[in-house]
Amino acid sequence: MADKPTVSESTHRAPTSQRASKIEGPAGGIGGTISIEIDGVESKVPIGTTILEAARQLGIRIPTLCHHDDLCIAGVCRVCIVEIEGMRTLQAACAFPISQPIKVHTHSAKVRRARRHIIDLLLANHYGECYACGRNNNCELQSLAKEYGVDFFRFGHPDQPMFDIDRSSHSVVRDMNKCVLCRRCVRTCIDLQEVGVLEAINRGEETTIATYMDKPLGEVVCINCGQCINRCPTGALRANDPTDDVWTAIDDPTKHVVIQTAPSPRAGIGECFGLEPGHALTFEMNTALRRCGFDKVFDTNFTADLTIIEEGTELLIRLYKALVEKDESVAVPQFTSCSPGWVKYLEHFYPEYIPNVSTAKSPQQMFGAVIKTYYAQKMGLDPKDIVTVALMPCSAKKFECNRPEMADSGFKDVDFGLTTRELGKMIAEAGIDLPKMPKSDFDDPFGTATGSGVIFGATGGVMEAALRTVIELVCGVKVESIFEHADIIPVRGFEGIRYMELPIQAVGPVPDLLKGLVDSWDWLKGATLKVAVAHGTANAKKVMEDIKAGGKLAECQFIEFMGCPGGCIGGGGQPIPTSPEIRAARAKAIYAEDAAYEIRKSHENPAVVELYTQFFTEGPCGHLSHKLLHTGYTARGKYIG
Numbered sequence: 001m002a003d004k005p006t007v008s009e010s011t012h013r014a015p016t017s018q019r020a021s022k023i024e025g026p027a028g029g030i031g032g033t034i035s036i037e038i039d040g041v042e043s044k045v046p047i048g049t050t051i052l053e054a055a056r057q058l059g060i061r062i063p064t065l066c067h068h069d070d071l072c073i074a075g076v077c078r079v080c081i082v083e084i085e086g087m088r089t090l091q092a093a094c095a096f097p098i099s100q101p102i103k104v105h106t107h108s109a110k111v112r113r114a115r116r117h118i119i120d121l122l123l124a125n126h127y128g129e130c131y132a133c134g135r136n137n138n139c140e141l142q143s144l145a146k147e148y149g150v151d152f153f154r155f156g157h158p159d160q161p162m163f164d165i166d167r168s169s170h171s172v173v174r175d176m177n178k179c180v181l182c183r184r185c186v187r188t189c190i191d192l193q194e195v196g197v198l199e200a201i202n203r204g205e206e207t208t209i210a211t212y213m214d215k216p217l218g219e220v221v222c223i224n225c226g227q228c229i230n231r232c233p234t235g236a237l238r239a240n241d242p243t244d245d246v247w248t249a250i251d252d253p254t255k256h257v258v259i260q261t262a263p264s265p266r267a268g269i270g271e272c273f274g275l276e277p278g279h280a281l282t283f284e285m286n287t288a289l290r291r292c293g294f295d296k297v298f299d300t301n302f303t304a305d306l307t308i309i310e311e312g313t314e315l316l317i318r319l320y321k322a323l324v325e326k327d328e329s330v331a332v333p334q335f336t337s338c339s340p341g342w343v344k345y346l347e348h349f350y351p352e353y354i355p356n357v358s359t360a361k362s363p364q365q366m367f368g369a370v371i372k373t374y375y376a377q378k379m380g381l382d383p384k385d386i387v388t389v390a391l392m393p394c395s396a397k398k399f400e401c402n403r404p405e406m407a408d409s410g411f412k413d414v415d416f417g418l419t420t421r422e423l424g425k426m427i428a429e430a431g432i433d434l435p436k437m438p439k440s441d442f443d444d445p446f447g448t449a450t451g452s453g454v455i456f457g458a459t460g461g462v463m464e465a466a467l468r469t470v471i472e473l474v475c476g477v478k479v480e481s482i483f484e485h486a487d488i489i490p491v492r493g494f495e496g497i498r499y500m501e502l503p504i505q506a507v508g509p510v511p512d513l514l515k516g517l518v519d520s521w522d523w524l525k526g527a528t529l530k531v532a533v534a535h536g537t538a539n540a541k542k543v544m545e546d547i548k549a550g551g552k553l554a555e556c557q558f559i560e561f562m563g564c565p566g567g568c569i570g571g572g573g574q575p576i577p578t579s580p581e582i583r584a585a586r587a588k589a590i591y592a593e594d595a596a597y598e599i600r601k602s603h604e605n606p607a608v609v610e611l612y613t614q615f616f617t618e619g620p621c622g623h624l625s626h627k628l629l630h631t632g633y634t635a636r637g638k639y640i641g
Helices: 016-021 051-057 109-124 140-147 184-192 227-231 243-251 263-273 282-292 301-323 340-349 351-356 363-379 396-401 420-429 451-457 461-475 537-548 580-596 606-614 623-629
Strands: 033-038 041-046 081-084 102-105 172-174 199-201 208-210 237-239 256-261 296-299 386-392 416-419 497-503 528-535 558-562
Touching: 033 051, 041 051, 081 109, 109 140, 184 199, 184 227, 227 237, 243 256, 243 386, 243 416, 243 420, 256 263, 256 282, 256 363, 263 282, 263 386, 263 420, 263 451, 263 580, 282 296, 282 420, 296 301, 301 363, 301 451, 301 461, 301 606, 301 623, 340 351, 340 396, 340 537, 340 558, 363 386, 363 396, 363 606, 363 623, 386 396, 386 420, 396 416, 416 420, 451 461, 451 580, 461 528, 461 558, 497 537, 528 537, 537 558
Parallel strands: 033 102, 256 296, 256 386, 386 416, 528 558
Antiparallel strands: 033 041, 081 102, 172 237, 199 208, 497 528
């Protein structure tokens, strides 16, 4: 059996508040406290704490616009200005580190007038009508205008757009007529994700946010992650919304419209209906989707389990070739391929490592291929009459389903990708109050899923699901004998990079599912499985640079990458706003759902086993599964990527 795992010290980027407060005190070291007074309330805070942070600790609200808890300090919008006794000018609370005792007034007459003027000036350049905007009732500028009593346009209002709307991307639509130059998108793209597609150009009133050479978004190295959308305070950035096309398909009696739902939207969609983050509405949503008119409601967790089997088999093939056949051409470590934002990041920035990416398609794309082949045959349907819709937390999934190679079924495998926000809008449009819906289960023949599929939604979830299966199929022991309740805690959490070692001291027999792959696992006895997890492409970059330098992570056999901070729970299609606390609440809901499942391991999913028995009869990584579920393969074990 496997020994207890060895876990290394995790590395991560400190939250903005921590980075901001670590400045030197009077003695030249970090630390020390200082007395302050905010709106008559006295307190002591660590030296270097910003006024905004100090106010929040006291429960005093200071409005912000450019500030975001995920991002570095900018201080460009000045909405958070406050009055400090003894200072002639107002100061930005988000960018003012406290280094001496001060008295602060956050809502004095001078402050209120200044904030009102700032908001008026922002509106003077903000084109559009709120009622026709996708961010209506969820726009930070709109909320500020209401809060500060803006009832007319003091400095005028544009009557014509100045910019063309950029619809070139499958994932993200840019409308710079609504931009307020807060630079959140720039900081998200450069600092949070380290992609660098967006930048502020020109100066003064000529300043604008642009791409490289002002090219359309679809022609630059955008990875479609949508993190810019989640942090934009207005409607300047939004997802490319296909809901009208989905309604058209639903209303067409000749079409059989099915929807698959990923775990993360189920943990987040309640926020679209006024619930606090952390309330999963999985089974209420099933009922709502049927009332919207979808013919079948399927669980993406089914193909998440299928992905674990296919991707895990592929890993074993690679390791056999590398360790037994001494084939130096085999690309190890193997990288996960579930996150289309991560895959596109790798294609742009580290193309020499494309062979390391698992050829297994994502659960979304696997489901599309299975629907238009196995399901169509089983139900006696013509695949051309089936419309497949995928509910995902991710704007990059819209790009993924439109990749030309995603049509191995003979048809476009997934026709439309919906974000959590877009489905929330559809449900509301149908007059449905989602939290009040009765519960109902998923439809057969894919109604059975496992806890392993559920945890795909959080960073580390794919790795945990894979380890649950690999330990049992290779070591021949129950994973619970190593990890209590099968919870592999070392790969969970929000540290940017996590690393774990799992020694394999004993092996079991080759299970029936993998017969013909190898004769025995003896070649793995005594080996140490080394794995890592990274979320957000800034952390992915650190991992890739370590691998390029021949560092510790180059010794891994398997690495999970997710393009978005927190994994899918923080995806670019999730409800707005997002923050570390919100992502943690969504993750908690996902792990609670995992714990409630009777079956929690992918290889024990009876619907997956039935699929191999009836359809993919050659087993994982066989000829047919290569054709429908993978890219870059010919036949079992013959890797050509």
